[in-house]
Amino acid sequence: MAAEAAAAAVREQAEVVRRLKQDEADPERIAKEVAKLLEMKAQLGGEEGKHKFVLKTPKGTRDYSPKQMAIRERVFTAIINCFKRHGAEVIDTPVFELKETLTGKYGEDSKLIYDLKDQGGELLSLRYDLTVPFARYLAMNKITNIKRYHIAKVYRRDNPAMTRGRYREFYQCDFDIAGQFDPMIPDAECLKIVHEILSDLQLGDFLIKVNDRRILDGMFAVCGVPDSKFRTICSSVDKLDKVPWEEVKNEMVGEKGLSPEAADRIGEYVQLHGGLDLIEQLLQDPKLSQNKLAKEGLGDMKLLFEYLTLFGITGKISFDLSLARGLDYYTGVIYEAVLLQQQNDHVEDPVSVGSVAGGGRYDGLVGMFDPKGRKVPCVGVSIGIERIFSILEQRVEASEEKIRTTETQVLVASAQKKLLEERLKLISELWDAGIKAEILYKKNPKLLNQLQYCEETGIPLVAIVGEQELKDGVVKLRDVATREEVNIRRENLIEEIRMRTSQL
């Protein structure tokens, strides 16, 4: 637009100069044309100045409109209800932490942390997840026993893929159980929670993959991976949900210097997945069963599956040896929930979504913060609501479902002019009685406009004041959907509105 306007101005200017040359004798005309030019120049300059200002949110972030917020609230409500059903308390922590609090917790991903500018004082960073702040909170307050949830935004300077729900600012909904307990009981509850939330949100079919860091480490050991390469080989394995085994093997051998034989041995294991049968089979595996770590992990995995059987949820759980998960701090069981496919026929372009929840056991993290290194065993799960939200938003769009963004029960309207004072008096009574009510901010709004506002925003009732109603001590109550109107005595109005809107 600006470029076009500039080009047009240049053409116009050339035309003016041409005309000026033709008509040198007329000073008034020259003055007029010059004024015109100056005005044009001012306009252009003004526009250019304005256009320098970029009107946007930062890269990888977004606003939530009222409609999006209504969908977001539904998701939060389902998740919070589940966390409360499991007896969790709630905490909150600051959006930024001392930089050193985050240092050394995220391995390679540390480069994605947002730092604050040094403006004097402490060096600060935006939180990268809710787990490290939770561990810092436990150590700082010497808490050895808590079950809490925390729903808040976290920050990662990642490459955003916003259509797929990957943002630089995004919500995490975390549930964690900290404390020294008998094995796998809290771990099983975390998986039950993921199962409840994903079922409740009706996102279609899902699968929860489960593994254990000790089984992975034991497997690497018996396959001949040197200790020093455990972490890097682990992060290669982590890619198996996106790329085929051959590629992962090439990375292990070519880039990371693993022997092809070791890689092949890993390849045999990581393609295994199943349930209790597979666990039993691996407990008999001549190599794995000789490894102390793997044996511990497999023993706990068996116990976990027994508990999950009691919960009746093993149908959606898969013990999967290829599940690795990136973060450094996991020490035991790890899990990740993935949506299998969109099952909603209304959606024309199903969004490709992967992991929607993940977590695991991290028994060493709190000890990293404790001055005496005292450990507090922890296990938890994080629900990634952005992807879930993307799916639900797209589903709402496709279904043409009308989402109300307010809860207003009644519009206080007037049938004639000069009734603003009466409207204000009535709405004030309604507000004081706890009724959700609105008026149009006009002195003399047309009745039609007032009714139209109700249609647009989904307000179910209109309380209409008019000269006659005021004389009679009544208010005309109109049902927006049926257009039925009845006169209600003013002293009964609040009760009547409550009754009519209680089933909404």
Next chain:
Amino acid sequence: MAAEAAAAAVREQAEVVRRLKQDEADPERIAKEVAKLLEMKAQLGGEEGKHKFVLKTPKGTRDYSPKQMAIRERVFTAIINCFKRHGAEVIDTPVFELKETLTGKYGEDSKLIYDLKDQGGELLSLRYDLTVPFARYLAMNKITNIKRYHIAKVYRRDNPAMTRGRYREFYQCDFDIAGQFDPMIPDAECLKIVHEILSDLQLGDFLIKVNDRRILDGMFAVCGVPDSKFRTICSSVDKLDKVPWEEVKNEMVGEKGLSPEAADRIGEYVQLHGGLDLIEQLLQDPKLSQNKLAKEGLGDMKLLFEYLTLFGITGKISFDLSLARGLDYYTGVIYEAVLLQQQNDHVEDPVSVGSVAGGGRYDGLVGMFDPKGRKVPCVGVSIGIERIFSILEQRVEASEEKIRTTETQVLVASAQKKLLEERLKLISELWDAGIKAEILYKKNPKLLNQLQYCEETGIPLVAIVGEQELKDGVVKLRDVATREEVNIRRENLIEEIRMRTSQL
């Protein structure tokens, strides 16, 4: 602690050296003592290393414990209910904005903005309030008409005074009405909202001071303040709630170069406060009534008070010519709510709190973001919940009120050993039926410990499984408060729990 340990070690070391000298002949003993010294040194070194790590939240910030969160939720619920009662939608914006979005909006306070480190890409700052992001949102989405609330944290590198509820990270609860409407109707609603929220929260007596930027500017003009000094004299006036007039006058004359006569004229006006009477009086004031801006402002103030009379809230509203408010962007009516004093006898040390809400009209802010400068008139109010929260927290502490931090309805317990599986089966049924339930994460917890857990956390019911109950197809349901126990048939348990906890 570390210093004490070091001193003790030095003393111990001297003692060892003394003994070594006495006993030079015994090499075994020397070796032992040296080993002891080395161990002590290692311990000290280790502890020193640990102590370098500071375990804290950043300056001016805090965590919220579950108990604090429970109080915070009460405050939020009251505020959100009020905003919804007035038909507001809700939006959300990112925690940071492009730096340039915030530039030039806050006058002198801009130095308090937190900037993010330049890590490549856009220059970003943490939001300083919710008003500027709201205006950016309106301009960016070309919205000319909305009533919305927004509750979120904002950031200011101010001097924290945390005992008085002043933090660097704090919540704002904003309600704003944007759009071209008839005068003072939305403005009056904002004041009604402040009145409703402060009444609802039962914080004690309060007063809402009201003024208008146009009345202030008109007053400065007729008092002989040069145009160029309006803003700086305005910020002197703003201090009148904290320091006496003489001091403010000295600042105006001494520091800001105003003539003593002009200052005295201002002094006469800013000591005035009242209601409709004062407005009528000033409308007759020979000087003010000649000033176009002041006349406009006083006319609107009269209209506002008429509407507030209809709302029945003028008793707590004071037209106060000393109210100035710092921010640059206000263009019309401004207001600020202050708590007058603590009226709760339970509180031994009443916290000194000042302003708990503030706001006003800002008709020019959206236009600063619009490429074509299109204006969207706005008026709004911001509730400062940190101070409110401080008061309520202190009140809860003093009253010894026991606040539950979970909503658990029932603990699934066992009377004998080896019943973990039965507990897991039962709790799974309860969760699936939407009952809020917990178990202890122990294989064989003692019944006493299970009952004690209920007492501590306020769980009202215990569902006890035992050998006999399993055989009989019943569950023993215990009321924690009355200690009454009855056997309930398993198939009726969910209904019974729902019934018993529905009145809670």
